[in-house]
Amino acid sequence: MVSNMPLTQLRWGLLGTARIHERLIPAIRATPRGTIAAVASRDGARAAKFARQWSIPRSYGSYDELLADREIDVIYNPLPNSLHAEWSVRAAALGKHVLCEKPLACTVQEVDRMREAAARHGVVIQEAAMMRFHPQTAKLRELVAAKTIGELRCVRGVFAFVLSRAGDIRFDRALGGGSLWDLGSYCVSFMRTVLGQESHEVHGWQQSGPAGADTSFAGHLRFPNGVFGEFFSSFETCPHIEADLLGSAGRITLDVPWGSRPDAVSRIRVWSADDSGPQGTFSDASDSLRYEEFAFERVNAYCEQIASMTATLLDGAPPVITLADSRANVATLEALARSAAEGASVKMQAPDERSEEALKKGQAPREV
Ligand SMILES: NC(=O)c1ccc[n+]([C@@H]2O[C@H](COP(=O)([O-])OP(=O)(O)OC[C@H]3O[C@@H](n4cnc5c(N)ncnc54)[C@H](OP(=O)(O)O)[C@@H]3O)[C@@H](O)[C@H]2O)c1
Known part of the structure; x- marks a missing residue:
């Protein structure tokens, strides 16, 4: 777990050697209240090379090792979308805040797990939808x-x-x-x-x-x-x-x-x-x-995104994107994917409204 002392500086840990780091590393370094402490890759040599290239002090050959680093406060998670929930939850369990790439997760159940982990461990998980x-x-x-x-x-x-x-x-x-x-x-x-x-x-x-x-x-x-x-x-x-x-x-x-x-x-x-x-x-x-x-x-x-996340973590500013907001976005994306798979519209109303509408039309609407 990270210390209970109030944070005045954020030490960032980067998961993976994703291309999007090219945008985030300069943004983190643009704020006087953030430093990049470490990067991790599934491949130790790749992590070491990336660390040299970007002048990052420490590198790890597994994501778990980076999460165990006690001198990291916040994780940037740009792994493939299917790994957003798993590694954000693991980071939260070790007391690390998480800025996680969009879409926050692949299902609403995954978002719920992230929300539960953030609440239980007293950390912030926020989606990095930069616009x-x-x-x-x-x-x-x-x-x-x-x-x-x-x-x-x-x-x-x-x-x-x-x-x-x-x-x-x-x-x-x-x-x-x-x-x-x-x-x-x-x-x-x-x-x-x-x-x-x-x-x-x-x-x-x-x-x-x-x-x-x-x-x-x-x-x-x-x-x-x-x-x-x-x-x-x-x-x-x-x-x-x-x-x-x-x-x-x-x-x-x-x-x-x-x-x-x-x-x-x-x-x-x-x-x-x-x-x-x-x-x-x-x-x-x-x-x-x-x-x-x-x-x-x-x-x-x-830079705006990093400045905002920094203000949330260090000054208590409200997050721009709440987990409820990300959940609703994922729910909509899931409904769209389901509609395309099934070849029919998908309703997203509250259960009462859904059944009323179905009665009127004499059909059972699809529900999300
Ligand atoms: N905000 C934006 O403007 C923006 C722009 C582009 C992308 N994104 C988001 O950022 C995330 C990454 O996109 P990217 O284009 O940077 O991806 P990428 O270059 O392919 O990087 C993904 C990284 O994930 C790690 N990884 C772990 N398991 C993997 C697997 N099974 N297959 C492939 N890679 C795996 C790899 O790092 P190691 O091998 O080193 O562990 C890899 O470097 C996505 O969620 C995407 O939606 C956001």
Whole structure:
């Protein structure tokens, strides 16, 4: 167990030699309140090489050895999705906090185990969905809540690229792979966050690859306030990211919805009605809409994420992503995967509502 003394500095331990460390290591080193103490790999030589490459003081040839290191306070877990729960729970049991990559887990039962372990051992486990820590997400929520584009009707997202690395963990269903889990998880988290609601019905379609994971996924979500969500994720189209929101009185687009572009400016672009323009059935001209933009210069979302996790652990700031939030995201992803597998919509309402609806339709809805 770590000491009961209040922490003033965080000593990080890295699990695996994942490529994503390239983004996280500089972000941890950007804060004066964090150092990287050790890295572990399934292969000791690989860990040692990685440690030399990144000037990390200690390396271990197993994840267990790193977790046993008493001079580590917080673990960064970027293992394949199927290992997120297992190694986060093991870290929590040894009194270590955990920043765990998205999606937090592959099932709600796994999230529940993580939640139980965090509560029992008095540690924080938080999902590393970096776009949620980007200040543009908070601004977007503010614009939606203020009804800047009227009543929200539709939220859409695309996250796609060509994945050409043979043997990548993302192709392997047994490791929690699939474009839904890797990229769609951002789109779903984004929709739930801007709406502040959970979907009550989803439908998914997928293209499957040879290792069982989907290589492309199209998902539709229905939210209780009548808003529709739709997204497309893929490992087999040209790189493209896109997100927009359509409302009764305007629309919003994001230049960089789920990436981190510290080298560029990301913008929220807003077109909204100012009541002076034409109204009516055939009024499809957008000339009357007022344009406004909010620019975010050189934001590194990974740095924002580390700064936020540091504030949670050292200053008691509330986590940006609670475990209940991650649980709802995983529940939605599971429902989408199930819908694609079964070829039918999946309802996600409370049990009472589900049975009422089923009676009306004379059928038994699928439940999650
Ligand atoms: N937040 C973001 O922007 C972002 C971006 C990319 C990825 N991610 C997330 O980060 C995680 C890792 O992605 P990545 O692209 O960095 O993956 P990666 O390069 O394939 O790394 C995964 C690491 O997991 C370890 N591992 C343990 N068991 C394994 C197994 N059976 N097969 C393969 N590797 C295994 C390996 O480390 P050792 O062999 O050294 O033990 C490997 O280096 C995923 O959860 C992904 O969703 C997040």
